[in-house]
Amino acid sequence: MPDFIAELLNRNDIFTASTIMEYWGGMVTTVQLVFLSLILGLVLAVPLAIMRTSKNPLINGPVWFYTYLFRGTPLLIQLYIIYYGLAQIHGIQQTFWWDIFREAFYPALLAFTLNTAAYTAEIIRGAIVATPSGEIEAAKAYGMSWAMRMRRIILPSAARRAVQAYSNEVIFMLHSSAIASVVTLVDLTGAARNIYSRFYAPFDAFIFVALLYMALTFLLVFAFRKLENYLLQHQRPVSG
Amino acid sequence: MIDLKGYGPALLDGAVVTIELALLSLALAVILGLIGASAKLSKSRVAIGVATTYTTLIRGVPDLVMMLLFYYGGQVAVNNLSDYLYDAYGVDFFFQFDPFIAGVLTIGLIFGAYMAETFRGAFLAVENGQIEAARAYGFSRWRTFHRIIFPQMLRHALPGIGNNWQVLLKTTALVSIIGLTDMVRVAEEAAKAERMPFHFFIPVAFVYLSLTAVSELFIKWLTKRANVGVVQGS
Numbered sequence: 001m002p003d004f005i006a007e008l009l010n011r012n013d014i015f016t017a018s019t020i021m022e023y024w025g026g027m028v029t030t031v032q033l034v035f036l037s038l039i040l041g042l043v044l045a046v047p048l049a050i051m052r053t054s055k056n057p058l059i060n061g062p063v064w065f066y067t068y069l070f071r072g073t074p075l076l077i078q079l080y081i082i083y084y085g086l087a088q089i090h091g092i093q094q095t096f097w098w099d100i101f102r103e104a105f106y107p108a109l110l111a112f113t114l115n116t117a118a119y120t121a122e123i124i125r126g127a128i129v130a131t132p133s134g135e136i137e138a139a140k141a142y143g144m145s146w147a148m149r150m151r152r153i154i155l156p157s158a159a160r161r162a163v164q165a166y167s168n169e170v171i172f173m174l175h176s177s178a179i180a181s182v183v184t185l186v187d188l189t190g191a192a193r194n195i196y197s198r199f200y201a202p203f204d205a206f207i208f209v210a211l212l213y214m215a216l217t218f219l220l221v222f223a224f225r226k227l228e229n230y231l232l233q234h235q236r237p238v239s240g
Numbered sequence: 241m242i243d244l245k246g247y248g249p250a251l252l253d254g255a256v257v258t259i260e261l262a263l264l265s266l267a268l269a270v271i272l273g274l275i276g277a278s279a280k281l282s283k284s285r286v287a288i289g290v291a292t293t294y295t296t297l298i299r300g301v302p303d304l305v306m307m308l309l310f311y312y313g314g315q316v317a318v319n320n321l322s323d324y325l326y327d328a329y330g331v332d333f334f335f336q337f338d339p340f341i342a343g344v345l346t347i348g349l350i351f352g353a354y355m356a357e358t359f360r361g362a363f364l365a366v367e368n369g370q371i372e373a374a375r376a377y378g379f380s381r382w383r384t385f386h387r388i389i390f391p392q393m394l395r396h397a398l399p400g401i402g403n404n405w406q407v408l409l410k411t412t413a414l415v416s417i418i419g420l421t422d423m424v425r426v427a428e429e430a431a432k433a434e435r436m437p438f439h440f441f442i443p444v445a446f447v448y449l450s451l452t453a454v455s456e457l458f459i460k461w462l463t464k465r466a467n468v469g470v471v472q473g474s
Contacts, residue, residue: 072452073445074413084437175302202312214300
């Protein structure tokens, strides 16, 4: 950090260089947590969504049950069950899993991933179901196999229809990630809570963090608008 | 029946708190939503600006951060106010800002913004001819609103209200973080004390599931009623 910024900050009672660094650390944790859980959630969600559209009740039933459970209960409960529950699994403390799940980051990551995968799977399912039947018929007429049809026609077409709803889910996930602070993780909200309790300055601590979240949110909104424009390029009116 | 190591009654009380919190927040959200939607549809630039700022701010900030701000900040604000009143006018005024109030205010304010969007769309879906006809019959503005616009708007708004309600219900769990003894809080304390997380959290999860299932049925019934007399294409 340049000296003059450090000096400027040191004249301030609350936003000193060290608290700014604390917020920065929190921001890094939040971004890591949200980014990783979104990526893993998306990777899980695509096969789940395909399974969910299957006509076989043995394939779509379990996925329905999974999404129903995770969408019907608060994320906070899921986080508590995973965070407190993993430690209670008999014998886990002797395995290498314990080295991973002992830190609060990984139980939180697991809970967020499972939660976002459930929501995303339903979004993608909706988009797959809405594929115009003509596109599928045309693919069949060209002799495409199921896998090729899925990969070349159905999924790309569904992605275009899903991107709007998915951007909402991403922002929702960023906001939900604030609860990671209750399992001792120092994310953005956790940093704000620490700073609040140190200075007993609720307005400074929380309004600052609210602004940071807002900046992240609008960054995401902007990025998704760009992505949407790119994906829906062929549907843009010619003039203008 | 279900004693849950003696925590059963406390969990049940917690469930009642959760439901009260959710219903009160819903009422506040609907009121704010109607005001917000009216402001967005009005011709006043100031009203549009205020309403747009409100919905944008709410969308950018996590629910938990807002709740912490209201809970901790609310008490500081009340304390400052009471100090000021005492110094200036000698009025002895004190008010304990409890988590329940902070929860209702925050959740109501957050979902008010979402409701405003829902109601705005629903108001726009009411045909203009209906409103013109009402005016032609000499209906006053209020009468047009409550006899013509509102009943027709409700039909379009119900699916959105239903979705918002389902999300709101799950958001109430956050109030346990600022110390309200709702069922999540009771379950958390019990789970820590007894070292049996599954034993307490899974029943709570099922209470949430059944609440959402019941509300789904209720919304379906309401939608059916609101759509009486509407010919729907199959």
